Amino acid sequence: MTDLIDYGYSDGDVDTNRTSNPLLNDMIEQRYSRRETLRGGASAAAIAVFGGGLLAACDDNSVSDTPPDVSVATAAATTAGNVVTITGRANDDAGAISSSAFTQVSGPTLTLNTSGTTTSFIAPAVATSSTAVLRFSATDSRGQTATTETSVTLNPATLSFTAVPKNRNDVVTVPAGYTATVLYRLGDPLTAATPAYRNDGTDTDFANRAGDHHDGMHYFGLAATGTARDPNSSTRGLLVMNHENITQAYLHPTGPTSGTRPEGEALKEIEAHGVSVVEVSRASATGAWTYNQASTLNRRITPNTPTVINGPVRGTAFVRTAYSPAGTDGRGTINNCANGYTPWGTMLTCEENWAGYFRRPTATDNPRRTAKEVTALTRYGVSSGTGSYGWSTVTPSNPANTVFRKWDAQATGADATADYRNEPNQYGWVVEFDPYDPTRAPRKRTALGRMNHEGAWPGVFVAGRRPAWYMGDDAVNEYLYKFVSNTAWVEADAAATDRLAIGDKYLDAGTLYVAKFNADGSGTWVPLVFGQNGITSTSTVYPFADQADVLTHARLAADVVGATRMDRPEWTAVNPVTGEMYLTLTNNSTRTPANTDAANPRAYLDPPSTSVSNRNGHILRLRETGDTTEALAFRWDNFAFGAGSDLDAANINISGLTADNDFSSPDGLWFGRTTNPSGQITPLLWIQTDDGAFTDVTNNQMLVALPGQTGDGSVRTVTNRTAAGATTTQATPMGKLLGTALKRFLVGPRECEITGIDTTPDGRTLFVNIQHPGENGDPSNITSNWPASQTGAATGSRPRSATVVITRTDGGIIGM
Structure with missing residues (x-):
């Protein structure tokens, strides 16, 4: 008997399928009866995406009818700058996962580097603890997808490395988890034709070799083509560095010749000064760094390199010489110490202790000079007899060669265009060049x-605001x-191709200021402008003629306005x-209790020295009023005082330094770049020392x-306290310990x-x-074998100034 079926209206709640095909509930039950429960919170996600993929599988019971099984690591925590690696897992009954991916769902922006089922990222800088959520998804060969999520807690930056102990070893010591390798050493060749450095005092042609006394440095990114600027490149670039001075003894086989100098020896010493531009690259994100000896961009700038004089002093009587009677050109740069840079991609190299290179016996030369000239030369220290x-x-082999003659600053000719009396006035400047x-x-x-x-370090550049550079x-x-440009910053200038023309725009006209620090933590910038603040032709300190x-x-203008001596x-x-500016105050052998002030508050006895002075130095900082480079006033305090941790905590080690961080004579100073977490939110501040007071430790x-x-x-x-026991007190604004x-x-x-x-x-x-490792030695008494000693090389190698590359073995941000 046939069952009667009511074919009246139905909303679909009538079963008319009489086949034996499986029901959805049956399939789900089968799924969980033959396969383990999904891990890591993936079960619900997998069920939610059955969709059309399930229906497609219904035609063939021999093929998997379920989506992939996915899981991912559980929640983790990290701090800024660390490498975070997350691995997902994806399986499928059919054995074929066609694709997988990680995406960010929420939290601070991450830059994911995904390969297969693994992703990694550098933990970003954050002000407070934050959570980032990541989603892992996998798709099988039949188009079925499953997802799951995990979270990472991101914490503010810490100094997570273990402090390096004080030591007197003959190697560069870095924390556990870091590697230091030598990249670019004194004498390394900069052209394909220049032979390898023998390091025995017989090498020549330092115009095509690395100079001595590596100093201030900046990395300029280079495009993969090797010919164009790429500010964001971290694998290929130009390393530009100063060569401040020389360790004379090691440049010659048995040391220098005394008295009248041989031409070859002097030329070698001159060329070992100046600046290097050297191309460097890294084979991969984790590979070794090398320098390209044959790069067409490699360059030495020495004291003999032609230069151009720009700005208000160009063409004036102060810089006219026999080489440039018009006062528009010069030769070279010397004693280049710290540096600066510009956002349009140029280097600022700075001439520091240049005065002592010139011969000017005062007993014979002063009578040939005006009283005004003598005042100026004395104030700048141009007074060496040799x-x-x-x-x-x-005595040069070519009588027309004046590269040696220019170091004689005596007034011997009819006027300044007949000799080199004004050559010292061509030095002591900030020098810009395009690397x-x-x-x-x-x-x-x-x-x-x-x-x-x-140095000449730039303040923060803000569109529409006049930029500034800070200089010690x-x-x-x-x-x-402080120098403040006359021209407000235009962001498009950062991408200009004629970079030196942009330098003309911002660096050739502006106002030079000097700082006055008040005892209450306030301060002012006093303009050094002719006709203002006593800087006039009638000044009793020095009669100025013009700007x-x-x-x-x-210096004389700063004397007139009463700037604070530091x-x-x-x-x-x-x-x-x-935007706060930090300044290292290395030390002062003439600071006494009687002449301390709030900005320079310490004068003390630090054995084994027997003199009272500021032997260990300190670091000062200031914040401009309104946080603008154009400000004429600021607030300041002392950030940190150098001292041994065993010294008097009340009056000497007043920053509470310990064995993990005590230091003396701060010199180099640098903040992390804004292009990575070390320069964001709470930027890292790096401090380097040039010390003679702490080297017994x-x-x-x-x-x-x-x-x-x-x-x-x-x-x-x-x-x-004075050496005699008398005491004075000095109040000073001080940063937190x-x-x-x-x-x-x-x-x-x-x-x-x-x-x-x-x-x-x-x-x-x-x-x-x-x-200058081993600077106190000579060829007969070598006191350091570095950098050869860095890899355990044989004793006897002469020391060489060099650049070291430091990386983290896990690939994280340095120092964090």
């Missing part, structure tokens, strides 16, 4: 003033300066987030800090200075310069 290395004593274009001559930017320029004058009791005179003799103002660095060192902000501490009263926010990161080899620092834009490679 010059530092006696180069002016050379990407070897055909363009460096330009001396006279608007930034003449002094012992330690490195000598005891000298001043801090060119003011800039050529900026404890050897050296490197400046600017916090790229807050440790070689020179480099530390890293997570600084706070100006005004985060309190006023501290320091009691200074650093504690574990300051750690020793590196200790150098014997008798070296640590100076010069930069990273690649991604922050995963750090370049550091090691200057």
Whole structure:
């Protein structure tokens, strides 16, 4: 008997399928009866995406009818700068996963680097603890997809490495988890035709070799083609560095000839000064760094390289010489110490202790000079009877060669165009050059003033605001300066191809200021402008003629306006987030309890020294009013005081330094780049030392800090005691104690200075310069074998200044 079926209206709730095909519930039941429960929270996600994929599988019971089984690591926590790696898992009954992917769902933006079922990223800088959620998905060969999620807790930056102990070893010591390798050494050849360096004193042609005393340094990114600028490249670039001075003894077979200097010896010494531009590259994201000996961009700028004089002093009587009667051109740059840079892609190299290179016996030359000239020459220290290395004593093989004659600054001719009396006025400037274009001559930017320029570090560039550069004058009791351009910043200029023309725009016209620090933590920038603040032709300190005179003799103008005398103002660095300027005050042998002030508050006895002075130095910082480079006023405090951790905590070690971070004589200073977490939110501050007071305990060192902000501490009263026992007190605004926010990161080899620092834009490679290891020795008494000693090479190798590359073995951001 046939069942009757009611074919009346139905909303679908009638079963008319009489086949034996499986039901959905049956399929789900089968799924869980033959396959384990999905892990990592993936079950619900897998069920939610059955969709059309399930229906497609219904036609063939021999093929898997379920989506992939996916799982991923459980939630984790990390801090800024660390590498985070997450691995997903995807299986399918049919055995074929066609694709998988990671995507970010929420939280601070991550840059994911995914390969297969693994993704990694550098933990970004965050102000507070934050959570990032990642989704892992997998698709099988039949188009069925499953997803799951995991989270990562992101914490603010810490100095997670273990502090390097103080030591006097003859190697570069870095924390566990880091590697230091030598990249570019004194004498390394810069052309394919230049032979390898023998390092026995017989090498020549330093115009085509690495110079000596590696110092201030900057990395300029290079495109993969090797011919164009790429500011974001972290695998290929131009490493540009200063060569401040020489260790004379090691450049010659048995040391230098005394008295009248041989031409070959003097030429070698001259050419070993200046600047290097050298192409460097990394074979892969984790490979070794090398330098390209045959690069067409490799370049040496020496004291003999033609230069152009730009700005207000160009063409004036102050810079006319026999070489350039018009006062428009010069030769070379010397004693290049710290540096600066521009956002349009040029290097600023700075001439520091240049005065001593010139021969000018005062007893015979002063009578030939005007009283005004004598005042200026004396203030700048141009008073050597022989010059530092006696180069002016050379009798050249070609009588027309004046590269040695120019070091004799005596007034011997009828006027300045007949001799080199004005040659010292051609030095002491900030010099700009384009590292990407070897055909363009460096330009001396006279608007930034003449002094012992330690460096010229830029403030934060803001569109529509006039940019500034901060400069220390490195000598005891000298001043801090700021140059503010006349031209407001235009962001499009950062991409200009004629980079030196952009330098003309921003660096040839502006106002030079000098700093006055008040006891209450306030300060002012005083303009050094002819006709203002006593800078006039009737000044009793020095009678100025015009603005060119003011800039050529900026020290004398600063004297007139009553600038604050500082404890050897050296490197400046600017916090790229807050705009605060930091200044190293290395030390001051003439600081006494009677002449301390709030900005330079300590004078003490630090054995084994028997003199009272500021032997260990300190670091000062300031914040501009309104956080603008155009400000005429600021607030300041002392960020940290150098000292041994065993010294008097009340009056000497007042920053509370410990064995993990005590230091002396801060010199180099640098903040992390904004292109990676080390320069974001709370940028890392790197501190390098050039010390003679602490070397009985440790070689020179480099530390890293997570600084706070100006005004985060309190006023501290320091009691200074004279050698006779009398006391004075000095109140000083002081930053908060650093504690574990300051750690020793590196200790150098014997008798070296640590100076010069930069990273690649991604922050995963750090370049550091090691200057004059074994400087107290000579060929008969070699006191350091570095850098050969870095790899255990045989004793007896002469020491060489060199650049070191530091990387983390896990690929993370350096220092974090």
